[in-house]
Amino acid sequence: MVDPMFKQVGENAMWAIMTVVVMFEFYAGATLGKGINRGIGTLIGGGLGCLAAVLGADIGGIGKPIIIASSLFLFGAAATYCRLVPKIKKRYDYGLMIFILTFNLVAVSGVRAEKVLELGRDRLATIGMGFAVCIFVSLLICPIWARCLDEYFKMCNEKENQGADGSAYIQACKFVLNSKSNDESLANHAKWEPWHGKFGLYYPWGKYLEVGEHLREIAATILSLKGCLQSPKQPPPMQRQTLKEPCENFMLSIQWILKELGEGIGKMEQCQTKGLINPKLQSMKLQLTPRFSSNCRMEVLETDENLAITTFNFLLLEIVEKVEKLAQKVEELGEAANFHLKKIDV
Structure with missing residues (x-):
C-alpha cells in the first residue's frame, strides 16, 4: 500500500x-x-x-x-x-x-x-x-487549547476541597510565584491558535499576563504575611484574640473577591468591579487604617508588640491595594476581550 x-x-x-x-x-x-x-x-x-x-x-x-x-x-x-x-x-x-x-x-x-x-x-x-x-x-481531533491562568482556577477548586489545610494555601502561593515562565509559554502558544469559539486572531493574551503579574505580587505579600505571623515577636494571646474576628472577616472578603474575579475570567464574564468590588475594598481600607497616626511618639511604636501589630496591619493594607489593582486589570481584560456582563449577587 x-x-x-x-x-x-x-x-x-x-x-x-x-x-x-x-x-x-x-x-x-x-x-x-x-x-x-x-x-x-x-x-x-x-x-x-x-x-x-x-x-x-x-x-x-x-x-x-x-x-x-x-x-x-x-x-x-x-x-x-x-x-x-x-x-x-x-x-x-x-x-x-x-x-x-x-x-x-x-x-x-x-x-x-x-x-x-x-x-x-x-x-x-x-x-x-x-x-x-x-x-x-x-x-x-480533540484539540487542546493553550489557556493562561487555567492552573489558578484549578488551584482554587483544590483549595476549597482541602478545607482549612493552611499548607495548601502556601503551596498555591509558591506555585503562583513560579508560574511566570509557564504563563508566558502558554500565551505564546495561544497566539498561534486559529480562530475558534470566542477567541479571535488578535485576542488580548497580554492582558492575561498582566493579571498573572498582579497575582504573583499578591502571593508574595501573603507569604510575607505568613512570615510576620510566625515571628517570635508577637503581641500577647489576649491581644491577638481581639484581632481574630476582624482578620477572619478580612480574609473572607478577600477570598470572595478573588473567587469572583477568577470565575469571571474562567467564564469570560465582566465583574461589576466599580459597583460591588471597589466599595468593599474601600470599606476594608477604612477598617485597616493604621492604629498610629503620624503625630504619635516613636517610643510607642518601638515596643515589640506594637511593631508586630503595625507590620501585620501594613501587610493587610498591601493585600487590599494589590487586590484593587488586580480587579482593575481583570476589568481591563474583560473590556478588551469583550466579556459579557455578569450580575453579581452579594
Whole structure:
C-alpha cells in the first residue's frame, strides 16, 4: 500500500516522519506555531541556500568557496543576532534555527544545482505531509487549547476541597510565584491558535499576563504575611484574640473577591468591579487604617508588640491595594476581550 508513495518520494519519506516527531506538541497552538516556523524556515533557508550554491557554481574556481563562506557568515550572523531580540525569540526562535540549519546544509552540500532543486522539492513535499498530519490531529481531533491562568482556577477548586489545610494555601502561593515562565509559554502558544469559539486572531493574551503579574505580587505579600505571623515577636494571646474576628472577616472578603474575579475570567464574564468590588475594598481600607497616626511618639511604636501589630496591619493594607489593582486589570481584560456582563449577587 505504501509502495506508490515510496516510488514518488523515495528515501525522503523519512522527512515526513521526522516532521511529525519534531513538530507535534501538546497544545494545538504550539503545534501550529512550530509547524509554520519550520515551514517558513525551511523554504527561506533552502531557497537562499540554493541561490548561494548556484551563484558559487556559476562563478567557479576560487570564487565558489568565497561566495559560499561569505553567505554562510552573513546569513548565519544575521539570523543568530535576530534570535537575541526578545520579541523575535519568543515567537520565531525555532524558525530561525531551522533557517540556519537548512541554509548551511544546502549551501555546503556540494551537490549540483539541478540535484539540489529536485532534492529540495521532494523534501518539502514530505515535510508538507508531516505538517498536514500534525495540524489535522491537533486541530480536528480533540484539540487542546493553550489557556493562561487555567492552573489558578484549578488551584482554587483544590483549595476549597482541602478545607482549612493552611499548607495548601502556601503551596498555591509558591506555585503562583513560579508560574511566570509557564504563563508566558502558554500565551505564546495561544497566539498561534486559529480562530475558534470566542477567541479571535488578535485576542488580548497580554492582558492575561498582566493579571498573572498582579497575582504573583499578591502571593508574595501573603507569604510575607505568613512570615510576620510566625515571628517570635508577637503581641500577647489576649491581644491577638481581639484581632481574630476582624482578620477572619478580612480574609473572607478577600477570598470572595478573588473567587469572583477568577470565575469571571474562567467564564469570560465582566465583574461589576466599580459597583460591588471597589466599595468593599474601600470599606476594608477604612477598617485597616493604621492604629498610629503620624503625630504619635516613636517610643510607642518601638515596643515589640506594637511593631508586630503595625507590620501585620501594613501587610493587610498591601493585600487590599494589590487586590484593587488586580480587579482593575481583570476589568481591563474583560473590556478588551469583550466579556459579557455578569450580575453579581452579594
